[in-house]
Structures are given as C-alpha cells and as structure tokens.
Amino acid sequence: xxxxxxxxxxxxxxxxxxxxxxxxxxxxxxxxxxxxxxxxxxxxxxxxxxxxxxxxxxxxxxxxxxxxxxxxxxxxxxxxxxxxxxxxxxxxxxxxxxxxxxxxxxxxxxxxxxxxxxxx
Amino acid sequence: xxxxxxxxxxxxxxxxxxxxxxxxxxxxxxxxxxxxxxxxxxxxxxxxxxxxxxxxxxxxxxxxxxxxxxxxxxxxxxxxxxxxxxxxxxxxxxxxxxxxxxxxxxxxxxxxxxxxxxxxxxxxxxxxxxxxxxxxxxxxxxxxxxxxxxxxxxxxxxxxxxxxxxxxxxxxxxxxxxxxxxxxxxxxxxxxxxxxxxxxxxxxxxxxxxxxxxxxxxxxxxxxxxxxxxxxxxxxxxxxxxxx
Numbered sequence: 001x002x003x004x005x006x007x008x009x010x011x012x013x014x015x016x017x018x019x020x021x022x023x024x025x026x027x028x029x030x031x032x033x034x035x036x037x038x039x040x041x042x043x044x045x046x047x048x049x050x051x052x053x054x055x056x057x058x059x060x061x062x063x064x065x066x067x068x069x070x071x072x073x074x075x076x077x078x079x080x081x082x083x084x085x086x087x088x089x090x091x092x093x094x095x096x097x098x099x100x101x102x103x104x105x106x107x108x109x110x111x112x113x114x115x116x117x118x119x120x
Numbered sequence: 121x122x123x124x125x126x127x128x129x130x131x132x133x134x135x136x137x138x139x140x141x142x143x144x145x146x147x148x149x150x151x152x153x154x155x156x157x158x159x160x161x162x163x164x165x166x167x168x169x170x171x172x173x174x175x176x177x178x179x180x181x182x183x184x185x186x187x188x189x190x191x192x193x194x195x196x197x198x199x200x201x202x203x204x205x206x207x208x209x210x211x212x213x214x215x216x217x218x219x220x221x222x223x224x225x226x227x228x229x230x231x232x233x234x235x236x237x238x239x240x241x242x243x244x245x246x247x248x249x250x251x252x253x254x255x256x257x258x259x260x261x262x263x264x265x266x267x268x269x270x271x272x273x274x275x276x277x278x279x280x281x282x283x284x285x286x287x288x289x290x291x292x293x294x295x296x297x298x299x300x301x302x303x304x305x306x307x308x309x310x311x312x313x314x315x316x317x318x319x320x321x322x323x324x325x326x327x328x329x330x331x332x333x334x335x336x337x338x339x340x341x342x343x344x345x346x347x348x349x350x351x352x353x354x355x356x357x358x359x360x361x362x363x364x
Contacts, residue, residue, distance in 0.1 A: 099204065100208045103174070
C-alpha cells in the first residue's frame with residue numbers, strides 16, 4: 001500500500017473511534033452512528049482497495065474512480081452544510097421564542113391605555 | 121382567489137388627536153438611541169400616544185430613551201432580528217387586546233401623518249392588513265431602492281402567490297383579527313414577505329395605501345442594504361423549500 005492509502009485508513013479508523021465514543025457519550029444518535037460508520041467504512045474500503053471506485057465510476061459514467069470520489073465528497077459537504085444551516089435556523093427560532101417569553105414575562109403591567117406622553 | 125387585495129387611494133390627511141382606544145403603534149428597534157425619542161415625539165404630536173417599542177437587544181440606550189419618551193418598552197435580552205421583535209410586539213398587542221396596530225420604523229423613515237390613511241381601511245373598509253406602499257408614491261425614492269423593492273415584491277409573489285406593490289414596507293396596519301391570527305416564524309428581514317404570505321394563508325383582507333418614505337443619510341444607512349437583501353432572498357427561498 002502507498003503512504004496515502006495508510007493515511008486514509010488511519011484517518012478513517014480514528015474518525016470511526018471518535019464516532020463510537022460520541023455515541024457512547026450520547027452525543028451522536030443511533031441513525032447518526034449508522035451514517036458515519038457506513039461513510040468511514042467506505043473510506044477505508046477505498047483506501048485498501050482503490051480499484052473498487054472504478055466499478056462505481058464506470059457505472060456512473062465517470063472515467064476515473066478518483067473523480068467519482070471527489071464528486072461524491074463535494075455532494076457530501078454540500079449536504080452537511082445544508083443540514084447544518086437548517087439546524088442553525090431551528091436553534092435561532094427556538095432562541096427567539098425563548099427570548100419572546102422572557103420579554104413578555106418582564107413586560108410592564110399590561111394595559112390597553114399606555115400613554116406615550118408619560119404620566120400626564 | 122379568496123384573498124381580497126386591492127389598492128386604495130386614500131390621501132394622507134394632516135395629524136389629528138382623538139385616535140381610537142386600543143390603537144397602538146409598534147416599533148421594533150435595535151441601536152436607535154439617537155433617533156427613537158424623536159420618532160416617538162413625532163408620533164405623540166400626531167395624536168398617536170399608545171406606542172410600544174420592542175428593544176431588540178440594543179447595546180445603546182434605546183430602551184431608556186423610548187421609556188423616557190413615554191413608550192411601553194419590551195426588551196429582548198439579546199438581538200434576535202426585526203422579525204422576532206415584530207412577533208414579540210404582536211404577541212404583546214394580542215395580550216392587551218389591541219383593536220388595531222401599525223408597525224413603524226424606528227429610523228425616522230416614516231411620516232406619522234401617513235398613519236391615519238394606513239389605519240383608515242381597517243376601520244372603514246373591513247381590511248385586516250394595510251400596506252403603506254412607498255411604490256404607490258415613489259417620489260424621492262432612490263432608483264436602486266425602487267429596483268430592489270420591485271425585485272423583492274416579485275420574489276414574494278413567486279414564492280407565496282400574494283402580490284403587494286411594496287412587500288418590504290415597514291409601515292403596515294393590522295386589525296385585531298390579523299394581530300391574533302398572524303403567526304410569524306422568521307427572525308430577520310424576511311418577516312416582511314412572511315407577513316404577505318400569512319395574509320394569503322390566513323385568508324386576510326389586504327389593502328394598500330400610498331405613503332411617503334423620508335430618505336435621509338441615516339435612514340438609508342439602516343434597513344436592508346444590497347447584501348442583506350440578497351441574504352433575505354436566500355432565506356426566503358430556503359424557507360419556502362422547507363415549508364412547501
């Protein structure tokens with residue numbers, strides 16, 4: 001195996017150990033560990049057996065296996081970014097809802113006749 | 121189409137006292153200490169004495185100045201955005217049983233003398249939401265802003281199916297029904313388009329009246345610039361895709 005294959009294999013192994021540790025600490029959900037485990041197993045497979053990418057590349061109509069991996073990598077990054085954006089959006093909305101509760105709780109005594117001219 | 125949306129041509133009368141009980145002005149504000157007192161004083165001079173300011177986590181003395189000017193002040197402990205502040209204000213107005221309310225920008229862009237015309241279709245014409253449209257009276261409006269407003273209105277129409285000549289206007293009046301019905305989820309400037317979408321979704325009656333925007337160096341520095349406008353558009357598209 002070439003050095004790059006060893007680097008990819010070790011990286012995938014470390015990443016998978018981190019995923020399992022995250023799952024044990026309750027930071028990664030069951031469907032999360034499935035997704036990440038499949039992903040890092042695929043990375044390990046490509047590292048050990050690079051020619052395997054040719055099979056999928058030919059099937060997808062791409063000449064080189066490395067190109068297929070690159071394209072899939074880009075797609076994965078875009079997918080993760082999109083997912084991250086959605087989560088951020090949800091957190092922001094939840095935060096705004098909480099802030100609203102606090103603002104309404106601390107609102108001045110509710111009256112139908114607040115006067116903009118103060119105590120007159 | 122079930123939504124009634126037409127353009128009224130109510131002219132802008134001069135100020136006058138004796139506004140109906142339960143009529144409120146809602147001002148979302150962020151870092152407007154330099155202007156908020158003047159804006160509230162202008163409203164008060166025009167007879168609009170029931171003013172609610174939602175201070176959206178300002179780092180300056182916006183809340184203090186608004187309170188000293190006589191407004192009821194609600195405070196967001198952190199900055200959440202104009203949409204979140206508007207939603208907080210509407211929730212408060214619903215709680216106090218407001219009969220009508222108008223949103224008003226804190227940067228001095230709006231003329232209090234336009235408010236009577238904006239409120240009129242609520243009382244006289246059964247309208248639920250009245251848009252104070254700058255595009256029906258575009259005199260003095262910078263060309264870039266005019267183009268941006270047209271783009272925003274068309275985008276809103278394509279995404280939500282409801283036409284408004286000025287979807288991004290900050291000067292809008294709401295009936296009691298609209299105050300209690302409209303549910304806002306977006307936090308930032310996309311709230312303007314969300315209100316237009318809610319009008320259609322809740323089958324509310326919409327009217328538009330011409331208003332005059334006051335463009336100063338200060339008011340132009342606030343609000344949606346080009347970059348913020350693009351971000352707003354992107355957020356609207358994402359929101360539409362998610363809630364198709």
